[in-house]
Amino acid sequence: EADIYQTPRYLVIGTGKKITLECSQTMGHDKMYWYQQDPGMELHLIHYSYGVNSTEKGDLSSESTVSRIRTEHFPLTLESARPSHTSQYLCASRSGGSEQFFGPGTRLTVL
Amino acid sequence: GQQVMQIPQYQHVQEGEDFTTYCNSSTTLSNIQWYKQRPGGHPVFLIQLVKSGEVKKQKRLTFQFGEAKKNSSLHITATQTTDVGTYFCAGGNDYKLSFGAGTTVTVRA
Numbered sequence: 001e002a003d004i005y006q007t008p009r010y011l012v013i014g015t016g017k018k019i020t021l022e023c024s025q026t027m028g029h030d031k032m033y034w035y036q037q038d039p040g041m042e043l044h045l046i047h048y049s050y051g052v053n054s055t056e057k058g059d060l061s062s063e064s065t066v067s068r069i070r071t072e073h074f075p076l077t078l079e080s081a082r083p084s085h086t087s088q089y090l091c092a093s094r095s096g097g098s099e100q101f102f103g104p105g106t107r108l109t110v111l
Numbered sequence: 112g113q114q115v116m117q118i119p120q121y122q123h124v125q126e127g128e129d130f131t132t133y134c135n136s137s138t139t140l141s142n143i144q145w146y147k148q149r150p151g152g153h154p155v156f157l158i159q160l161v162k163s164g165e166v167k168k169q170k171r172l173t174f175q176f177g178e179a180k181k182n183s184s185l186h187i188t189a190t191q192t193t194d195v196g197t198y199f200c201a202g203g204n205d206y207k208l209s210f211g212a213g214t215t216v217t218v219r220a
């Protein structure tokens with residue numbers, strides 16, 4: 001069983017609020033990723049990190065930001081949530097060229 | 112950048128029948144991985160193929176990597192209701208994976 005955690009699992013919030021989605025892994029993986037996915041649809045990479053103090057934007061433009069101050073922690077922040085941000089956000093981690101482990105996801109609804 | 116295309120997008124299968132989903136890349140892949148996402152769940156790793164022409168089996172699932180390392184396939188025999196979900200292929204390198212759009216499988220009992 002993969003040791004990668006996301007909180008909260010579900011979040012309903014009003015427009016304009018600032019939110020932070022948490023992601024932690026205890027596997028010591030250097031690479032971490034954030035994906036946005038609508039139900040049953042493809043995975044869109046929005047941010048990734050190759051290690052501490054490394055962050056890159058993904059293939060899908062996103063208004064969110066990330067930080068990587070510690071190896072195990074890769075939080076995603078939305079400064080001002082909008083209804084268009086409603087989606088599922090999946091965090092993942094990986095070591096080298098091995099399999100990628102996904103967290104359980106955060107389902108975000110912005111009213 | 113690298114793109115991985117996956118077909119079909121949807122596969123409706125009668126229980127007990129076989130089906131295949133295909134993955135194609137515009138560039139040569141160093142390896143390809145397959146994931147399964149159950150409805151309401153998150154993607155879970157199934158297998159990785161590395162060698163040209165490699166074939167691997169997991170019970171009723173057969174995975175194949177093309178000779179040119181630009182395509183891959185997943186064949187499921189005797190489909191069961193437990194096979195329901197979305198199957199993603201992913202190609203890439205040690206740094207980043209490029210995921211296909213997925214094949215969503217539904218099963219008619």
